[in-house]
Amino acid sequence: MMSNNENEDDIVVVNPNNPESPALHFEILGEWNRARASKLTLPHATCNTPIFMPVGTQGTIKGLTSEQIKELNCGIILGNTYHLGNRPGIDVMNKVGGLHKFMNYNGNILTDSGGFQMVSLLKLAHITEEGVKFKSPHDGTEMMLTPEESMRVQNAIGADIMMALDDVVHSTTTGERLEEAMYRTLRWIDRCIEAHKRPKVQNLFGIVQGGLNADLRSICLREMKKRTQLPGFAIGGLSGGESKDKFWRIVEQCTRPLDQETGIEEGLPRNKPRYLMGVGYAVDLVVCTSLGVDMFDCVYPSRTGRFGTGLVPTGTMNLKSHQYKNDYRPIDDDCDCYVCKTYTRSYLHSIVGSHISGQLITYHNIAYQMRLMKQQHDAIIDGTYHSFVNQFVHDQFPNNDTPGWVRESLLVAGIEI
Numbered sequence: 298m299m300s301n302n303e304n305e306d307d308i309v310v311v312n313p314n315n316p317e318s319p320a321l322h323f324e325i326l327g328e329w330n331r332a333r334a335s336k337l338t339l340p341h342a343t344c345n346t347p348i349f350m351p352v353g354t355q356g357t358i359k360g361l362t363s364e365q366i367k368e369l370n371c372g373i374i375l376g377n378t379y380h381l382g383n384r385p386g387i388d389v390m391n392k393v394g395g396l397h398k399f400m401n402y403n404g405n406i407l408t409d410s411g412g413f414q415m416v417s418l419l420k421l422a423h424i425t426e427e428g429v430k431f432k433s434p435h436d437g438t439e440m441m442l443t444p445e446e447s448m449r450v451q452n453a454i455g456a457d458i459m460m461a462l463d464d465v466v467h468s469t470t471t472g473e474r475l476e477e478a479m480y481r482t483l484r485w486i487d488r489c490i491e492a493h494k495r496p497k498v499q500n501l502f503g504i505v506q507g508g509l510n511a512d513l514r515s516i517c518l519r520e521m522k523k524r525t526q527l528p529g530f531a532i533g534g535l536s537g538g539e540s541k542d543k544f545w546r547i548v549e550q551c552t553r554p555l556d557q558e559t560g561i562e563e564g565l566p567r568n569k570p571r572y573l574m575g576v577g578y579a580v581d582l583v584v585c586t587s588l589g590v591d592m593f594d595c596v597y598p599s600r601t602g603r604f605g606t607g608l609v610p611t612g613t614m615n616l617k618s619h620q621y622k623n624d625y626r627p628i629d630d631d632c633d634c635y636v637c638k639t640y641t642r643s644y645l646h647s648i649v650g651s652h653i654s655g656q657l658i659t660y661h662n663i664a665y666q667m668r669l670m671k672q673q674h675d676a677i678i679d680g681t682y683h684s685f686v687n688q689f690v691h692d693q694f695p696n697n698d699t700p701g702w703v704r705e706s707l708l709v710a711g712i713e714i
Contacts, residue, residue: 310497311338318528320457321500323570327678330711331554331589334677337570339405339457340498341397344372345674346570346591349582349666350407351599355380356400358663359599360656363402368635369663372405373457375594379411379431382450383440395455407594408456409574410447410463410489410504424464426481444488448501452494460531461489463504468537475508482506483520490526502572504533505551505565509543514550515563522566530565531572532590536581545584545706548573552589564589579608579669583689584703586673587682587710598666602659605649608666610692614642616658621646634664686712 312322322338335346350373351358351366358366358374366374376396385399393399396406411429423430428443444462451459462485464478486503493501503521507513521530532551535544552571553564565571570591576582577595585593598608607614607628614621614628627637628645636657648654676685686707690699704714 311340317526318500318569319497321528321570323529323568325567327680329677329680329682330587331552332587332673332677332682332710333589333591334674335570335591337591339373339500341403341405341457342372344405345671347582347586347670347673348372348592349577349670350375350592350594351663351666352377352594352596353400354596355384356396358659359603360652360659361599361663363400365660366402367404369660369667371663371667373407373592374402374404376406376408376454376456377411378408378447378450378454378460379440379442381408381454382411382442382446387450387453390450390453390455395453397455405457406454407458408451408454408460410451410460411442426484428462444485445492448489448492448494452499456499458500458502458529459493461486461501461503463506463533465506465534466508468508468535468539470508471510475510476513479507479513479517483517486521486524486527490524496526500528502529502531503527504531504574506534507547508534509539509547511547511550514547518551518564527569529570529572531574531592532565533574535573536575536595541700541702542705544581545588545702548585548590549588549706549709552585554589577666579612579666579689580693580703582666582669583673583686584706584710586670587686587707587712589710598662599659602662603655605645605654605658607645607658608662610689611695612693616642616645616654617649618646628658628661629665632661632664632668634661636661636664683712687714690714 310319312319320340324336325333326336327334337344337346351371352375354377356376397403428441431440447462464481466475466478489501503524505517505521507517535547551564555562572592573585573590575595576593577597582593605617607616609629621642624642626642629637640657645654676682699714707714
């Protein structure tokens with residue numbers, strides 16, 4: 298597998314027979330209606346999909362070491378171009394040979410382009426056709442992030458998958474600003490493609506924007522798919538406070554399969570990975586996998602872990618609650634992660650709020666996400682996905698109070714609850 302400071306000519310190309318995606322091989326192993334179980338081969342490792350990718354914004358998943366990330370077998374983790382470009386900076390990345398070397402991690406890394414910071418740091422950002430000018434939250438210095446600069450930083454980071462810089466607006470934005478952002482995203486993807494210097498060993502994914510406007514999404518889908526040199530695509534601009542009913546309908550539109558009667562494929566291509574950005578709640582992971590999404594990321598399991606909440610098959614467990622003071626069971630009786638084999642709910646309750654509790658609960662939460670995605674992969678392969686989803690929904694909503702949006706979205710995916 299590659300190391301970032303190797304000469305590109307010395308690196309074994311993952312998929313040499315496919316000029317569109319020499320650094321990626323995507324093989325669908327099984328399908329259950331729209332859900333897919335696949336094998337995704339990238340320059341540093343092969344992983345299975347559906348896959349959840351924990352977020353390590355600045356080269357670390359908060360509270361975890363690189364060794365613990367390896368133990369959890371995450372498959373892919375995320376870094377952030379804006380933050381890494383700011384600190385430690387591109388000079389350090391070039392000097393050490395990329396992020397893999399810097400954090401001593403030989404697994405796959407995906408880097409966000411920095412576009413999301415247009416929303417999260419909006420008060421510090423000024424957006425123009427050239428790019429977005431940020432004021433550093435650390436020291437107030439200005440940084441101009443253009444499509445070209447985003448590619449330059451991500452090429453230096455050496456991520457296995459790089460995201461194109463897109464014009465990101467809040468998910469509930471409407472009107473002229475939303476339309477402007479979608480068309481600018483299409484213009485910027487071409488600048489990203491042109492500026493990407495290492496296509497043989499790093500993958501560039503395009504991002505479908507358009508907010509909650511189905512017409513704008515259709516335009517972006519159609520135009521983005523014309524960039525056939527892109528080895529994968531993402532669905533962006535969701536999970537920002539919109540209703541779940543609107544959320545799932547946009548996901549469904551972007552993953553809509555080929556219409557056998559018309560021969561039209563309205564959604565993203567079947568033969569390339571589909572990545573839904575910023576989604577990490579267990580119910581969302583199952584619903585959107587059912588609709589045909591392959592990849593997900595979110596800060597949720599680590600952030601909620603730092604606040605004392607564990608993820609379990611029935612939902613969440615607030616370990617700050619007094620009810621766990623004398624509970625000597627693990628977080629999850631069926632979990633075989635290091636934390637559940639070693640520590641009790643009582644112990645974790647007694648140290649909630651400390652650095653070590655955040656580390657331990659984060660470790661468990663990511664293990665939970667990894668197991669959930671493996672269970673989905675296996676159930677799709679085995680042909681038992683319908684039963685798996687029904688049991689999952691029953692565990693999450695034991696009082697027969699399954700939300701209407703969950704029932705309706707799963708029915709579109711061919712699963713009746």
